[in-house]
Amino acid sequence: xxxPDANDPEATVLELDELWSFVLKKTNxxxxxxxxxxxxxxxVAYAIGDRSETTCRILWEAIPEAYRAGHCYTDxxxxxxxxxxxxxxxxxxxxxxxxxHVERWNNTLRxxxxxxxxxxxxxxxxxxxxxxxxxxxxxxxNLERAAMLI
Numbered sequence: 610x611x612x613p614d615a616n617d618p619e620a621t622v623l624e625l626d627e628l629w630s631f632v633l634k635k636t637n638x639x640x641x642x643x644x645x646x647x648x649x650x651x652x653v654a655y656a657i658g659d660r661s662e663t664t665c666r667i668l669w670e671a672i673p674e675a676y677r678a679g680h681c682y683t684d685x686x687x688x689x690x691x692x693x694x695x696x697x698x699x700x701x702x703x704x705x706x707x708x709x710h711v712e713r714w715n716n717t718l719r720x721x722x723x724x725x726x727x728x729x730x731x732x733x734x735x736x737x738x739x740x741x742x743x744x745x746x747x748x749x750x751n752l753e754r755a756a757m758l759i
Contacts, residue, residue, distance in 0.1 A: 611649050611755055613675050621679025622647040624711035625689065627660060628718070630725050634732045639739055641666040641718075641725075645711040646676065649758055651751045652714070657740055662688040669693060680709040700759070722746055 613620035623661040627642045642664055643736050644654040652669035658664030665688035669677075678697075689750045701707040721726050724742060733739035 611651060611758060613646070613648075617648075618679075620646075620648050621676050622651065623672070623676060623679055623681045623759050624708045625681055625683045625693075626708060626711040626716045626724075628716060630739070632736050632739050633759070640664065641727075641735060641743065643714065644668060644672050644676070644681075647682075647710055648712060649754060650714070651754045655743065655747060657736070657743070660686070662694055664745055665689060665692045670733075671695050677732070684708065718746065 624645045624647055625643065626645075627640050629638055632639050632640055638659070639657055640660045641650055642656040642658070646653050647650070653673060653676050654668055656664050656668040656671055658667060665686075669692045681689075681693050681698050683693070683698065683700055685702070688697060690700060698705070698710050703709075703712065705746070722742065733742065
């Protein structure tokens with residue numbers, strides 16, 4: 610992952626979102642929480658859990674310090690407002706286009722990894738494998754993005 614330019618305030622702008630997935634059966638939901646750098650389009654942090662304030666806090670703590678001082682755009686999910694400092698947070702609707710990059714990333718994930726498609730016969734049998742598969746994808750995705758930016 611690229612280190613943000615300290616002199617560029619746009620370099621630390623993040624878009625945060627969550628997407629639904631499941632492990633073994635659809636009743637075992639596993640929400641994927643993503644923090645995406647708007648400038649580099651790299652995923653700077655992620656968390657897997659439920660759709661609660663606790664998992665949102667895990668995501669916030671996983672964001673590197675260099676990015677944590679930046680501004681965050683999210684949807685109106687209450688967990689974000691409870692965790693992200695008010696002066697750094699803007700909750701927006703999809704029609705504003707402020708979260709378009711992270712929404713597009715969600716589509717990329719669903720297109721490239723069958724286990725994250727909503728209606729699929731491919732699925733993770735354990736949360737560990739779900740996490741490992743996502744982590745491998747993120748590693749490769751971030752490397753590709755870095756290569757494009759250099």
